[in-house]
Amino acid sequence: MAEKQSLWNPAILSQAVAGAFTKLDPRAMVKNPVMFVVEVGSVLTTALLLEDLAHHQPIAFNLQITLWLWFTVLFANFAEAMAEGRGKAQADTLRKAKGETMAYRYKTDGALEAVSSAQLRSGDVIRVEAGQFIAGDGEVIEGVASVDESAITGESAPVIREAGGDRSAVTGGTRVLSDWIRVKITSNPGETFLDRMIALVEGATRQKTPNEIALSILLSGLTIIFLLAVTTLQPFAIYSHAPQTVFVLVSLLVCLIPTTIGGLLSAIGIAGMDRLVQYNVLAMSGRAVEAAGDVNTLLLDKTGTITLGNRQATEFFPAPDISTERLADAAQLASFSDETPEGRSIVVLAKEKYNLRGRDLTGMRVEFVPFTAQTRMSGVDLPGTRIRKGSADAIAKFLEQEGSSLPRKVSDRVEEIARMGGTPLVVAENTTALGVVYLKDIVKGGLKDRLARLRAMGIRSIMITGDNPLTAAVIAREAGVDDFLAEAKPKDKMDLIKREQAKGKLVAMTGDGTNDAPALAQADVGVAMNTGTQAAKEAGNMVDLDSNPTKLIEIVEIGKQLLMTRGALTTFSISNDVAKYFAIIPAMFAGAFPVLNKLNVMRLATPHSAILSAVIFNALIIVALIPLALKGVKYEPKSASSLLQRNLLIYGLGGVIVPFIGIKIIDVALTALHLA
């Protein structure tokens, strides 16, 4: 589902055209007061048109007005249907994955029974084997399996799911590729993650977001004001002995009320959610997307978000009187069996720098000593030689036991490395400390620039790390974050969020573990990793299907883009009114008072062509802006003042100027075609 759709996908387009008509249902229209007024106006003019027909009166002008009024409504409906259609197409892909699958449920006696996925209830335990689909959302309670989650994430590489820990959650509709697992079902049919995703993507459960509600109030207010201005114009016109037809009055009204933004508002909202989906992020509510735009503080976990998940060995620092080769050799030996990325990086560094190739150890009597939480070191035992690598403390303890101690120079080096933000790993052979391996955090490429861009927009980034403050400070500087929280425990994270929120700030964070859940719930934007636990996913208000924590930055940008699009089109819509006044008002009264033609600054051909041009422009501008509404306005990370300056120039000033040109062009065309 991650593939991007062309804006004018024919299938979506034809569905949207049909949707434009079904949405004419006044019960649906009334939810959008601006367009509802247009619809009422259209019905009114249609009725009067029929009356004109019955009385054999010339209808050319009134017919065109009426048609274009209907088009105005239809175009707005079309925009909404387009946005929904794009979501629906994505939902269909998901729905295929859902299907009806068979599940093997454990009975109370431990035997298996075959049931359909629809019969599974929360609490049931099922067994899924290689090749089978997982029938519902759940948690692995036994076994390890590789699972194909491409149906949901679009990522073809299989992921490992295993009991316990943070990789235990499985999603219904995904497929086990190897091994088997026992899964405890955690949701009832219809409430699964996939079900909710489908509903969200389709926009079926879409509710207006707080800002959308506020904007609707503004638009309704403006509509009432213009309704007043237009309805009271008739008495003034009667006083002036120049009464107007209902067609002309409705035309004026429809041109003045903010139909452009009124028609595109819900499309913008749906498209915003849709853009997130294209980034493989599911927002549980539109409110979350809005909040993303408002975020003041980003909490970024160091590991995985700021740095590549793992530290890498970058240098060997031998102890006095020890050659570098000897240190590298011992370090490599001690790391051969170490499958952690850090271990592997030591092997690679020794190989690359000192050309130490892997040795065949099979012939030797080698015993590997794995890392344990108690010893906090690992290593290798050869006959007569014990090589250990580990933290300075651990190795010092090891040496002490052997009746030796860590040389001063080595411990100095250890401190220095720590100060530089690295992780020192001390290597010892029997009673001799050989030296220090410098393990370094690698900051993700380009991160510094992106954080700087965020800073320009007023967003502070705070790095969360379990490292000591010294180390944290160095990485923070290297990554360009504004602040850091070192030696952080889950509770510290929570406190930090509350502290920021108390200052009135909105906080975004990512998380995957169960112990992240409270913080995810507390944060204004909590992005759970799809690989994370069910608890984390439930607590957050967004899920990143790619489980890429750096994506938080994109999420913020998409939120901002959504809000900017809304603001830009609102400003544009309201600015348009100036030109429309200058088109319609002189046209209305030029018959009775030819002198008012002086206000006809666009030199529109005739009163009829002027009014018609304004109405047509008003309708066409909705269609013309659909791509903008769906794609969002061009986003640039800048300070608020420069953004405002740019957007005011384009959408404010542009909104004043564009209709003057557009209406003039339509007028010329209408005249050329003898339509008015």
Place this chain on the structure above:
Amino acid sequence: MISSLKIAIRFTLVTTVLLGLLYPLAVTAFAHIAMRDKADGQLLSQNGHVIGSAILGQSFAGDRYFHGRLSAAGNGYDAANSGGTNLAQSSKKLVDRINGDAATYSKTSSADVPIDLVTTSGSGLDPDITPAAALYQVSRVAQARHMDDASLRALVQAHTQGRQFGILGEPRVNVLELNMALDAAH
């Protein structure tokens, strides 16, 4: 609610005494003591009776006096019923009146009549005319009083008030003062 109402009533009464009685009466008392003439309207007396206020216009119709602005106050210069005509610029009545007056003036002078002589003032009590309007009338008054134009023009100039502090307002001639000076001089 009831207690608030009580406060509202007490508040209204207390502040009324302070602002509606004490304040204006204190200012009146101060004015009476310190600036009595100004406070009483700069009344001018001749032969023991009040002939008007130095800063209010009054009606002059005869050729022997300089005329002031047209007045819509009451039946003209009614200082107890001030106001303007409130005629619109697009009013036929207004344009006809001005053009009619201008036509009458044109019989005695070849120059265009200054606009302030053919328009009503806002108050109907404008004490002033423009220097242009005063000079415009010099020959008529001179003729009526058998004076020479030059000395009358000098009198007008002597009674022309410049802008206040050289910058505020417009140059003007107080018609009553000018006419009283005229009477005194001749």
Place this chain on the structure above:
Amino acid sequence: MTANGWLQFVLFFAVLIALMRPLGIYMARVFQGERTFLDPVLHPIESLLYKLCGVNAEEEMGWRQYTGAMLLFSFVSLLLTYLIERLQHILPWNPQHLAGVSPALAWNTAASFTTNTNWQSYVPEVTMSYFTQMVTLAYHNFLSGAVGIAVAITLVRGIARRESKTIGNFWVDCIRGVLYILLPLCLILAPILIGQGVVQNMHAYTQAQTLEHGQQTIAQGPVASQEAIKMLGTNGGGFFNANSAHPFENPTPLTNFLEVLAIFLIPAALTVTLGKMTGSPGHGWAVFACMSVLFCAALVTIYWAESQPHPLLHGVSQSSSALQSGGNMEGKEVRFGIADTALFATATTDASCGAVNAMHDSFTPLGGMVVLANIMLGEIVFGGVGSGLYGMLIYVVLAVFIAGLMVGRTPEYLGKKIEAFDVKMAMLYVLIFPLLILVLTAISVLSPQMGLSSLNNAGPHGLTEILYAFTSGAGNNGSAFAGLNANTNWYNISLGFTMLAGRFLMMIPMLALAGNLAQKKSVPPSPGTFPVNSSLFTVLLTGVIVIVGALTFFPALSLGPILEHLLLHQGSLF
């Protein structure tokens, strides 16, 4: 147009800017309950007043309670005014033995002065006794001004306070506003006015025998004391019918200068108070700049329009020279000429003062349109004392909401999120204004007996006269295209209603907004915060005001003054 005219405008603006800052900072101290240099004199009086009124000065009010107190006070004082007007013939200080005021007129006048409008359907010198003018009309000039300031301050507090349930104490705000701000300023201004010739006495009207042996009755009264607060409180209700065109109210160019200054002084200073109290002086200046831009645009247009010669006059010298200011002098005073009239007219309609030093009805169509449009903007260009600031802040809220999204955040105003409730209240405020004006004007023009029979002028100008009346009422301005005879039952009652609705129906959503803002958290500013203190914001705010505010009335204006202007220059008269 003359160089001296422009020089006077520059001088006016320079003096205004010089005075507004100290006054604005002083007002911030007054309303934050801080010590001022007047405390030694005024504090004991203040305490005495609290005691006499039974006010607990320590008590803070929520917005509902505040609104309740404001409405109760307004109701009680309105009632008292009505009674005094009706009973003035048996009350003291009525040397002319004027009769009690008729019910419809008494109602209209009570509503008018309670709402700071000072619309006058009557000729004061033949209708109101000195007692009525002092005790009710001048009194309301103080209190309606103080109420306006108090309410504006609550909105400023709403912006400045964080997570607060209260917005101040209505009684305390009123008393401090009167005692520390309005009264001292009046005590400075009134003596200067008297020194220049504004009368101040309790005499009966003077009988004069004119030079040509006619009779002239000269109205007198305690004018200067009322004149001072009439201007400082942006009330505008004249002691005499001709208002500030009357030489006894506005005798010299200096008094004219001071009166215009007095109109703008407090409203302009309140922008400084806004900046001070919200800790964002730049924002105060940005708002002031927006007001100044709109003011200058109107001033230049009126000055230009009124300097133009009438196209249909013959044999009349209308050009400006060293000897006359020329232009349209109908309804204007010679001592003010065109420049001082344009300045006064712009200020009095930009602010909801409504005093006039010339007859707006006789302005050129375009000059008249601008004074009307000034009111139609919602009395926010400096505006009434207090009401101008809160009206402007409503537009600020709307501007922030409309354009705020364009910086990619949900709208935020000085740290306060603008949400659905705030927008609803702001829109309600904005909506009531055109509703009153347009609907009541429409009813009037459709009714030959009730509406059209009062007209003084026909054609498009007639429409403008009615439109102006309801605009003035709803905007609480009080100036008039005075040719319209508004002393009829229809206009007295409908305008009375318009004034009350234009004041209180707009204040209530405003206070609700203040209360709602006060209880919100405040987001600290960052580079991503919507800037409300830049020149860019000034441009935006101006644009929103012009588009939302003025375009509402464009259709009506096009059939009124615009049409009148075009027809006049085509040679049509009515």
